[in-house]
Structure formats: C-alpha cells, structure tokens
Amino acid sequence: MSFTPLHLFHDDVAVGQTWESQGRTITEADVVAYAGLTGDFNPMHVDAEYAATTPYQKRIAHGLLVLAVGSGLALWAPPMRTVALVGLGEWQFKEAVFLGDTIRVRTTLLEKEEKARGRRALCTWRREVVNQAGVVVQEGVSRTLVLGRGGAAT
Numbered sequence: 360m361s362f363t364p365l366h367l368f369h370d371d372v373a374v375g376q377t378w379e380s381q382g383r384t385i386t387e388a389d390v391v392a393y394a395g396l397t398g399d400f401n402p403m404h405v406d407a408e409y410a411a412t413t414p415y416q417k418r419i420a421h422g423l424l425v426l427a428v429g430s431g432l433a434l435w436a437p438p439m440r441t442v443a444l445v446g447l448g449e450w451q452f453k454e455a456v457f458l459g460d461t462i463r464v465r466t467t468l469l470e471k472e473e474k475a476r477g478r479r480a481l482c483t484w485r486r487e488v489v490n491q492a493g494v495v496v497q498e499g500v501s502r503t504l505v506l507g508r509g510g511a512a513t
Contacts (some may be wrong), residue, residue, distance in 0.1 A: 362506075366440045380436035380464040382416040382491070383428055385420045387458050390402035393424040419455040425451070425497055426460065429488040432464040445481065450499030452491070456483075461491040469488040469500070476506040485496055 366486050402409035403419055412417040434441075456462060482505050484485040488497040 362440050366438045368440055370475050371452040374468050377467040378436040380432035382461040382463050383432055384461045385456055390420055393421050397419045415455055419457055422452040425456045433466055436466050438454045441503045443504040445504055448500045452497055454494055454496040455495050462488050464488055477507045
C-alpha cells in the first residue's frame, strides 16, 4: 500500500484523541471464507442446526475473524503512516458477533514514544470493536510503529 496525503504522521495526532471507523457488516460469506482459510469449522460458526441448540440460538462469527475485520477497519481510523504492527495485548472477546451484525472500531491513542529523533514513534492504541447497538464486543491494545515527518519521503 502506498501512503496518500490523507495518511497522518505521528506528529499529527495527540494522546487522548479518538476516532471511529466506518461500519462493516459480517456476512455468511465472511464466515465461510474464514472457515475455509483457517480450517476452523466449529459447528457454532457453520452449522445452523447445531447453533440453534446453543444459548446463542444461532451461528456466531469466529472471534478471530472479527479481530481481523476490525484490524482492517482500524486502518482508516485514523489513517496513519504505519510501517509495522508491533503487538497486541490484553485482547478480550466480550460478546458474540452474529451474522448480519455491523461492527465499527473506536480507536484512542494512549501513548506515543518517539524513536529515531522523531522519524518514527511507537504508538499504543486502545481499540474497541463495537456492534450496531454500540455494545463493545472486543477490546484491547495494539502497538504500531508510525512514521514521523522526519522520515517522510521527499
């Protein structure tokens, strides 16, 4: 991916700022594709008859599928000049996501540690994946390495 003028440097954001992504509806095609890709055919995700016998009474999306979709949504909330994902921490799967649910990601910058004389910064983000009702379904912390203006290509 090439960075555009819309992509922000770490210099452009401040600790405490919050952004919210656009929404994305989790579909049956998403669940089937994820099951095929990973081999995770747990009946809770792919068998409607089985899922009807569970407390949820219907199929739920894979937790890691929701995390992956959330990661993509967070790419633009905010649109940073990210060069590396450094880590994930304290990730919690709090509520089920059902087929047809629409999720968004709310991101807050918790910490920014400048590196290489400001050419990069290690940014710590609070990520909350919320459903269409505003319920937090997943949350945790991610750390990314983000370019600063000192590292901008000329």
